[in-house]
Amino acid sequence: GENVEQHPSTLSVQEGDSAVIKCTYSDSASNYFPWYKQELGKRPQLIIDIRSNVGEKKDQRIAVTLNKTAKHFSLHITETQPEDSAVYFCAATSFTDKLIFGTGTRLQVFP
Amino acid sequence: DTEVTQTPKHLVMGMTNKKSLKCEQHMGHRAMYWYKQKAKKPPELMFVYSYEKLSINESVPSRFSPECPNSSLLNLHLHALQPEDSALYLCASSPSEGGYGYTFGSGTRLTVV
Numbered sequence: 001g002e003n004v005e006q007h008p009s010t011l012s013v014q015e016g017d018s019a020v021i022k023c024t025y026s027d028s029a030s031n032y033f034p035w036y037k038q039e040l041g042k043r044p045q046l047i048i049d050i051r052s053n054v055g056e057k058k059d060q061r062i063a064v065t066l067n068k069t070a071k072h073f074s075l076h077i078t079e080t081q082p083e084d085s086a087v088y089f090c091a092a093t094s095f096t097d098k099l100i101f102g103t104g105t106r107l108q109v110f111p
Numbered sequence: 112d113t114e115v116t117q118t119p120k121h122l123v124m125g126m127t128n129k130k131s132l133k134c135e136q137h138m139g140h141r142a143m144y145w146y147k148q149k150a151k152k153p154p155e156l157m158f159v160y161s162y163e164k165l166s167i168n169e170s171v172p173s174r175f176s177p178e179c180p181n182s183s184l185l186n187l188h189l190h191a192l193q194p195e196d197s198a199l200y201l202c203a204s205s206p207s208e209g210g211y212g213y214t215f216g217s218g219t220r221l222t223v224v
Contacts, residue, residue: 032211042218043217046213094209095210096209097209098167098209103152103153
């Protein structure tokens with residue numbers, strides 16, 4: 001089955017700096033890679049996703065890159081703000097299979 | 112309506128109690144899920160319903176009993192729980208079974224005393 005590894009487990013940055021979170025997956029059949037943001041005590045919310053036929057996707061300050069050959073994908077947040085502080089989960093799946101989550105990254109943005 | 116609604120938001124129950132968690136969506140999604148999330152951990156899949164039929168049971172103890180009365184509703188019946196079952200219970204739905212297009216509910220924070 002699919003296995004997703006996520007690094008780092010914690011990440012502290014100064015406001016305005018960039019943050020990068022990396023994930024690797026094991027199943028070459030996986031073709032959909034969402035990222036979720038979960039604030040303390042709240043639901044996971046989809047912030048960006050990418051399909052395997054695309055190498056990069058950007059939405060304002062957030063971007064995701066995918067390297068299918070190496071089986072890894074990354075979340076990039078530029079110009080970080082205190083409200084970006086949360087736990088971020090990557091996930092991987094094929095469209096017909098279970099969603100497999102990474103272990104999570106706690107991002108802290110200091111003013 | 113683009114939301115998944117879960118009730119109650121908080122629940123404290125004793126180990127001999129019987130309680131139910133409820134989940135509702137009106138997005139026409141045909142797959143619904145129960146997840147359990149412990150602090151600082153990713154959501155852990157418990158059950159999947161697809162077209163109102165139980166599709167996946169991730170070897171969950173029988174003290175958790177899911178029910179899908181119709182395509183919009185999902186219940187989780189709880190009985191004889193243990194303190195280690197205390198967690199955030201998340202419901203989710205998606206257009207069809209699989210990992211695409213998930214919408215999570217706000218969750219029920221369950222404490223077993």
